[in-house]
Amino acid sequence: MQVITSIDELRTVRKTMKGMFGLVPTMGYLHQGHLSLVERARAECDQVGVSIFVNPTQFGPNEDLAKYPRDLARDLKMLEQAGVFLVWTPTPESVYPAGYQTYVTVEQVSQGLEGERRPGHFRGVATVVAKLFNVFLPDKAYFGQKDAQQAAVIKRLAADLNFPVEIVICPIVREPDGLAMSSRNVYLNPTERRAATILYRALSAAKTQFDAGERDANKLRAAMSSTLASEPLAKPDYVSAADPDSLVELERVEQHVLLSMAVRIGTTRLIDNFRL
Secondary structure (H helix, E strand, O other): OEEEOOHHHHHHHHHHOOOOEEEEEEOOOOOHHHHHHHHHHHHHOOEEEEEEOOOHHHOOOOOOOOOOOOOHHHHHHHHHHOOOOEEEOOOHHHHOOOOOOOOOOOOOOOOOHHHHHOOOHHHHHHHHHHHHHHHHOOOEEEEEOOOHHHHHHHHHHHHHOOOOOEEEEEOOOEOOOOOEOOHHHHHOOHHHHHHOOHHHHHHHHHHHHHHOOOOEHHHHHHHHHHHHOOOOOEEEEEEEEEOOOOOOEOOEOOOOOEEEEEEEEOOEEEEEEEEO
16 A cells, blocks of 8 residues: 655556546544445445545634544554555645645535535535545545535536546445444543434434425424434534435425434534435
């Protein structure tokens, strides 16, 4: 496995590679969710590359950039065992050198939900993903469904800017009790960890109604909200029943719906979703 920090070296190595190339962008502190993306990429591509970069431009001034969990040695060991060929671990200074002033904004699909509550977040995401696509030149790029709005933003980005890359969105990987795997789960103490299952239970409550034929989106949102209210440690940021592609809130579900939420458990902000 080759571990590279510079852009020039990465481009040199990339030119020597033959066949289908798959990219898995990450911010590190890897878990089974990340490894599931690597496994999918390995199954579909001749070679797989991974980026490990805690992207500062997608964090707000009061967010957890400084304390975001990091363990590069552990990550590299996991990726080598997973059969990854190439890992890029750039510094913030190499990605955003002095005088940097160019950013990418995906307008409409980034407006609500996470975009409304984390101003500038998706500008940072879109910018760094565009840079990753330009440097790695992947044939396919793999992202998780857990970050549903991010997935929608990246699909729009790739289409609008004509990147010759197929965006592959992979299913959420969950703990046995339903909690979506996330690097931020490490912040939870044991009591909060037990309480965090309320997100999955709230989504499941709405899914039960949906499966029984309920198509009133307000009632689906109400099912999620009432379930969240049963957990004293849960402080909802939002609950949503939206179109999966435009992320516009629905009044009535005609075909598909993305049920999603952001909830604070203690000081930890968690997100989760079901696509029905």
